[in-house]
Amino acid sequence: MTAAPVGQLAIALSALLAITLATLTLARVDVRRDAVVAVARAAVQLTVVALLIGWVFRHPGATALYLALMLGAATWTSMRRIGLGPTSFAPLLLAICAGATAAIVPVLASGALPTRAETVVPFSAQIIGGAMTAASLTGGRLRDDVTAEWGIVEGWLALGATPRAAVAVQARRAVARSLVPALDQTRNAGIVVLPGAFVGLLLGGASPAEAAQVQLLVLVGLLAAESVAAVVTASLLAGRVGAKRPGADRA
Known part of the structure; x- marks a missing residue:
């Protein structure tokens, strides 16, 4: 095209x-x-x-540098979206990296996609973007729910629970809610919407079968990346939001 x-x-x-x-x-x-x-x-x-x-x-050798810059930008975006301050940058970077690595490495190691810059960059970009979204949604929902239910959290703390244990329910809920878009997108692919990669491949001249195979790889890769990123985000931020009511410093 x-x-x-x-x-x-x-x-x-x-x-x-x-x-x-x-x-x-x-x-x-x-x-x-x-x-x-x-x-x-x-x-x-x-x-x-x-x-x-x-x-x-x-210049294929620059692929790693470009992806590293993308990871940094994704982490910065999630940090600002969640609103827990600069100290959340490192945990979010770890969460997004973990999610992206969990999806990208198996795909490239299996040979399902060729390890060329033309393939690695767009696939990795979608995966990193998905991991960023999951981290943002998980962290934001966790912060909001802990703030709204601080009385319950404070009760657990008074009973001797650790901050992480005190917000365990909110953390699990945040992970579940953050995965709704990925689950819905995967469940309804081809029925409600035609995903971007599928349409792009068709416009680029690929056969419908080839486009479907690549899109399935992207969808399942996103689901894996977002699941890992969401769980790691909730795990790393739970202790912080459970120790002190989010936004207390600005109240």
């Missing part, structure tokens, strides 16, 4: 953004500025990333 002419692409993007802004205006939802900024950032970032990935494809 060849890229659309710049003029046609600009018309399509402008129409889509106009629909977004008109809908938000009619609904009186005040996030129009955020929508415009998000689109502008996406355009700039995707242009930069396209140039960077093109360079990585020409």
